Amino acid sequence: MADQGGRQRLLLPTLALLTTITAVVSSLGAPLVPSIAEAYDVRLTTAQWSLTATLLTGAVATPIVGRFASGRLRRPTILVGLAVVTTGTAIAIVPTSYGVLVAGRAMQGVGMALLPLAIAVARDALVGEPMNRAIALLSVTTVAGAGLGYPLTSLVAELGGLSAAYALGTVLTGATLLMAWRHLPGSAEAAPMRVDWAGAGLLSVGMLAVLLAVSEGEVWGWASARTLGLGLGGAALLVVWCAWTLRSRSPLVDLRMAVRPGIAAPNLVALVAGLGMYCLLTLSVVLVRADEPGFGLAMPIWVAGLILVPYSLMSVLGNQLARVVRVRIGSGALLPTGCLMFLVSTVVLALWHEHLWQLLLAMALGGVGSGFTFSSLAVLMVPHLPQAETGSAMAFNQVLRYLGFTIGSATSVALMAAYGGGSHGFRATLLTVSSLFVVAAVGAVLLDRAAPAPRVAPH
Template structure:
């Protein structure tokens, strides 16, 4: 097989040292984006004081990023396929830097929300990076590199939390955003110098109506899910937004199926390998975020509750940081399993490991080392899964659609995290215990959220089991990467339809 794939290195135009540099730079860019999103978490309780606004209004500094990322990810992915992934990657990083500077200069709510919105528009960096790897890397490097790129999402989030807590504790809070801007500038320069522009492009006409329709549907859906607990799940606003989302997305789907050059090719998305990978991504996004909701609260609740550990936000970050490192460490192993057994097996294995981690969390939650162990186990499972998903997606779509398809898969994970936040919020709000005069989430409430997280992982396992049997996914991806258009794409698509 190595002989058969040897020409790929030449076709990709990159010798191994160049490939190493491309992978390292893209992984760095992938880490910077989730790190940027995490930086604000330690200062959320203080934002009303910093911005001279109410707590209910300052939460929009988080919600705006979520909404902007959801809309931008598939749109930027499609633009990358059409006009150049390298170009759109640079545009995304510029938006991140601009948003960071705006936030760093902010002392009131409106500019902070504007800056956080700009930062959210950079969310397509990871799927763009994965698609560039498909176009540029030798075939034998692709599986491991895309697994590493997928894991960068977790690494950035896990490492960002302790770093942000430390910086917020020692310096003025604006420093968080100046550091984000500086990291973005470094990533921009390295991408500009090291990463080549892919020649794989579709060209064509951008689907403006489709992008507006998708934006309206997603914003309505995510607003209802993220703000439903505050507004009331049966309130007219929440129900109206949910109804709007359903209607708009149905009309959008009808329109996309009748458009010659759609924003999202729904026929490709409906193929079994793409469809079930995306559905499993929603479940995995739920499982990953459920842990991020449970562990910080357990660590910070007072010891007098009997189950809280009374620790600082810095300790929270240090406990969760190993999760990101484990995810990165699992990337090479994920690639090996995907190469020998197929990415379907890797995805199923990851789901079982995550479910086991939540099972451990239900019985081990009274010591710091318990939570470190749980975060590492779940991080290992997420690392396997996030490494397998790009291989499954790229093994079933033409090279010309890889950025859009990977972006849609990233969006599915984001939807899963939003649903996790809403579900966990409802459970913890209903299952409370009285501590003095304050109602706090009960120990059983946390255990129920963990059980739901385990159930979501098992759902992901069931969905992954519906994927097609292992075929030479790596070969499909390799041929598509080295022969854009023409026969490579045709062979790949016909196999996916089989």
């Protein structure tokens, strides 16, 4: 009984560590991209794939893991996922070739698929307001973890090189694996659902083709046969995937559920907020490291990591503010407010980016918006979902968030170059993203009006 009580007390810390550390590992990308470009002698847009590969794997792995781990295989799936992440970080330690590095980074993306499983574990173990607080905490740890990971991994890379940063990631994920092995409970649910591997293949290839076309279009030429072929071919595959998914008896994600009232607004905001978040993070690193006439702060890599400290700290504040707004004003104000916070951050950075303090201010504002928004998504969705569908619905929301991350990562640098680069390209890219937040805020308001009253959580 004592062992069972200890496991129960340590369950939430274990889940929070799991989601935080996997976010830290995913942060082994953005602040290191300029250093990777220099170390492996590749272009900046090519080096950006050391981040994009991780995000793309997370976007594809999340629905697969969400379906496969919907039953009694949840615990072993989490443990295997952590083992894959640990192996991927270990592979990246040895500087063999850029292709090997990207492969290791892609393996690390599996860890991003574990957040919905952590939320499902929390929902099974907790009820009422403690469940809501736990879900919000786990949702925001991904933001806080990335924010903590940026300065930590950047400092280690500054002192010991890229290999030292990935060695740190290996140690952290290995320790998380051991803690999960000790404290994660098993599940007595039915057998897992069948995975739609054909759908997974269509989704993976389609997204990869579109992202390759977008990220490499500046080099290949936007009107070249390679760019147009990949872009249009990938878009066609994604259309086929949607049609396949709607007809499948066991779809990878339930697209019909994704557009239900009460679910549609969080899904829309997840996509846009994810895109805006990684565009903001990526361009902030570019600004810190750039040394061009009239643009760039020309600062070392550890400063690129340091800019995420206010982002991380303020994301925790954003989480707390969301709780206050939900209790005092109502849940309908959560998503529009979060989008407007993001909007202020991107506009501030677009207009004023000549000094480090301006960047830190914009990142702090973005952190508030990020914590406010991402901590609200699961809390808003869960009351509208049958318990058996929680994992699948949260997985799709996570897919949209990671898809936004991936698009933001792959397109931010390319879009900046397409706008002419330098300060003008930087400003134009951020203002483009700002317009998306306006659309998302309006969409969240309109979609929320159609939402039914949520189910009351049992006490």
